[in-house]
Amino acid sequence: MxxxxxxxxxxxxxxxxLALPEHELDQLASQLDVIISSVAKVQEAATDxxxxxxxxxxxTNVYRADEARPGLTPDQALSGxxxxxxxxxRVPQILGEEE
Amino acid sequence: xxxxxxxxxxxxxxxxxxxxTEAHLDRxxxxxxxxxxxxxxxxxxxxxxxxAVDTRLAAGEDLGPLAGVPIAHKDLFTxxxxxxxxxxxxxxxxxxxxxxxxxxxxxxxGLVILGKTNMDEFAMGSSTENSAYGVSRNPWDLSRVxxxxxxxxxxxxSAFEAPLATGTDTGxxxxxxAAVCGLVGAKPTYGGSSxxxxxxxxxxxxxxxxxxxxxxxxxxxxxxxxxxxxxxSTSIDAPVPPVVDAATRADVAGMRIxxxxxxxxxxxxxxxxxxxxxxxxxxxxxxATVVNVSCPSFETALSAYYLIAPSExxxxxARFDAMRYGLRVADDGDHGTEDVMSLTRAEGFGPEVxxxxxxxxxxxxxxxxxxxxxxxxxVRTLIKRDFEAAFGDVDVLVSPTTPTxxxxxxxxxxxxxxxxxxxxxxxxxxxxxxxxLSVPCGLAPExxxxxxxxxxxxxxxxxxxxxxxxxxxxxxxxxxGGALLTRDAVAV
Numbered sequence: 017m018x019x020x021x022x023x024x025x026x027x028x029x030x031x032x033x034l035a036l037p038e039h040e041l042d043q044l045a046s047q048l049d050v051i052i053s054s055v056a057k058v059q060e061a062a063t064d065x066x067x068x069x070x071x072x073x074x075x076t077n078v079y080r081a082d083e084a085r086p087g088l089t090p091d092q093a094l095s096g097x098x099x100x101x102x103x104x105x106r107v108p109q110i111l112g113e114e115e
Numbered sequence: 116x117x118x119x120x121x122x123x124x125x126x127x128x129x130x131x132x133x134x135x136t137e138a139h140l141d142r143x144x145x146x147x148x149x150x151x152x153x154x155x156x157x158x159x160x161x162x163x164x165x166x167a168v169d170t171r172l173a174a175g176e177d178l179g180p181l182a183g184v185p186i187a188h189k190d191l192f193t194x195x196x197x198x199x200x201x202x203x204x205x206x207x208x209x210x211x212x213x214x215x216x217x218x219x220x221x222x223x224x225g226l227v228i229l230g231k232t233n234m235d236e237f238a239m240g241s242s243t244e245n246s247a248y249g250v251s252r253n254p255w256d257l258s259r260v261x262x263x264x265x266x267x268x269x270x271x272x273s274a275f276e277a278p279l280a281t282g283t284d285t286g287x288x289x290x291x292x293a294a295v296c297g298l299v300g301a302k303p304t305y306g307g308s309s310x311x312x313x314x315x316x317x318x319x320x321x322x323x324x325x326x327x328x329x330x331x332x333x334x335x336x337x338x339x340x341x342x343x344x345x346x347x348s349t350s351i352d353a354p355v356p357p358v359v360d361a362a363t364r365a366d367v368a369g370m371r372i373x374x375x376x377x378x379x380x381x382x383x384x385x386x387x388x389x390x391x392x393x394x395x396x397x398x399x400x401x402x403a404t405v406v407n408v409s410c411p412s413f414e415t416a417l418s419a420y421y422l423i424a425p426s427e428x429x430x431x432x433a434r435f436d437a438m439r440y441g442l443r444v445a446d447d448g449d450h451g452t453e454d455v456m457s458l459t460r461a462e463g464f465g466p467e468v469x470x471x472x473x474x475x476x477x478x479x480x481x482x483x484x485x486x487x488x489x490x491x492x493x494v495r496t497l498i499k500r501d502f503e504a505a506f507g508d509v510d511v512l513v514s515p516t517t518p519t520x521x522x523x524x525x526x527x528x529x530x531x532x533x534x535x536x537x538x539x540x541x542x543x544x545x546x547x548x549x550x551x552l553s554v555p556c557g558l559a560p561e562x563x564x565x566x567x568x569x570x571x572x573x574x575x576x577x578x579x580x581x582x583x584x585x586x587x588x589x590x591x592x593x594x595x596g597g598a599l600l601t602r603d604a605v606a607v
Binding site: 020024025028029030031032033034035036037040044047048050051052054055056057058059061062063066067068069070071072073075077078080088092093095096097098099105107108109110 | 209210211212213305306319320345348349351412415417418419421422429433436437438439440441442443446448450451452453454455456457458460461464469470472473474476477480486487489490491492493494495496497499531532545546547548549574
């Protein structure tokens with residue numbers, strides 16, 4: 017098993033939407049490496065003929081009747097929002113000026 | 116008094132809910148500065164709820180056996196009248212617009228909410244040291260952890276700040292803190308208690324459950340919030356197992372009990388093993404048949420868990436994106452949406468949460484998926500098969516709940532793998548979705564701290580765990596001349 021590089025950790029941080037400072041990247045690289053090598057033995061335990069279980073229970077999709085029912089009011093839905101404008105979530109700019 | 120006795124006294128009019136609630140609020144005011152079990156307490160609101168229950172009872176309403184009894188909720192359950200933070204900065208001060216099913220059902224049953232308890236951030240941890248709002252302390256010894264992630268709940272109940280509390284158990288987060296605080300704690304069958312309104316950590320494992328000081332109290336709480344919930348698509352549509360009835364039977368004659376050989380080995384504290392072996396001998400003396408059972412895949416359970424849980428968490432925590440609720444930083448016009456998300460998440464999440472998000476992202480990323488996540492899901496199948504084979508032969512399985520008693524604060528904080536070992540015995544049950552319970556089985560001779568006995572049963576056979584727990588509780592109580600919880604009634 018190859019060690020987890022700092023570049024890989026930086027890539028994972030981008031995928032995870034975590035803006036991590038340099039020292040945290042270094043720290044996480046060594047910690048993830050230790051954890052991954054400790055848990056890698058799952059590969060030896062499972063042979064090809066074992067089916068994976070995503071859940072403990074044999075679940076099937078659950079549907080409800082297609083009926084309109086009351087949900088949260090706009091005020092309730094917006095009650096925890098960091099920024100609100102005209103009864104909508106106000107979000108930071110998504111597209112740059114040149115786009 | 117137990118919650119059961121308090122409920123009876125309130126129903127008979129001997130005590131009022133207002134008096135009981137006030138006594139607990141006073142106790143919180145007295146000791147919580149040391150214990151730090153609570154993140155939020157609203158004295159006026161609790162007293163108002165208590166008086167309302169007294170009025171309903173006086174009007175002849177039948178609200179059930181726990182009406183008027185106070186409770187503390189883990190801060191992972193949404194509550195409309197108080198903040199819910201999951202002990203994270205990213206949700207600081209968030210007031211949910213809806214109640215969790217568990218919170219709602221307990222309100223309907225007349226329980227009075229004292230407040231919200233401290234926990235490891237987003238339920239990730241085994242010591243309550245990962246809270247953004249400071250550590251909780253074990254009332255038995257303030258220099259030690261109360262377990263985790265539901266450590267605020269276990270600390271509150273053992274310090275007599277609340278007679279009952281809720282928790283959630285994803286890898287042992289009810290049973291482990293119950294064991295190290297000398298309490299009873301149950302992980303119900305997965306799907307037996309609703310996850311609606313419980314902030315998600317690992318959805319295929321998370322299970323809300325009860326804490327109490329006695330087996331009967333725990334069973335009463337279990338029964339009060341369990342049962343099918345159409346708002347949770349993983350909720351099981353089946354009757355709640357008769358846990359209260361089982362808790363009053365305390366009879367193991369004729370039961371077949373299996374000792375899991377893989378959870379009976381090296382690395383366990385000697386005093387923990389001593390109390391465990393005495394409990395097994397006790398069960399045998401009460402008429403149970405004890406056999407050794409091998410569950411070979413349990414040795415890989417910890418590894419599978421630490422791939423599956425972070426994978427699910429990396430997906431579940433994607434919702435904390437700084438757009439619709441919670442913290443938002445760097446929204447200054449210079450940063451675009453993606454930067455605001457990344458900067459907010461980096462600031463709002465603590466180190467353990469970041470570690471698990473990164474671990475999950477790694478395990479799920481292309482090129483590693485089959486080797487890690489896929490293999491872990493296969494191990495899960497093997498663990499389910501081990502349980503099925505074992506339960507073909509025995510009624511319940513037993514093990515120590517934790518390898519050690521409560522460890523000192525800070526001891527494992529810098530070593531994730533050492534911390535993860537605290538859940539060694541409890542994790543297999545979560546992966547298989549079975550029922551389990553931890554019941555106090557004495558104090559370890561070397562440090563005088565509580566030891567827990569874990570009882571595991573098949574899915575929807577939760578009542579068996581209570582039957583065994585009640586038998587151990589009754590027999591040990593008799594041998595010791597009273598209830599187990601002591602060290603001067605857990606002084607702080």
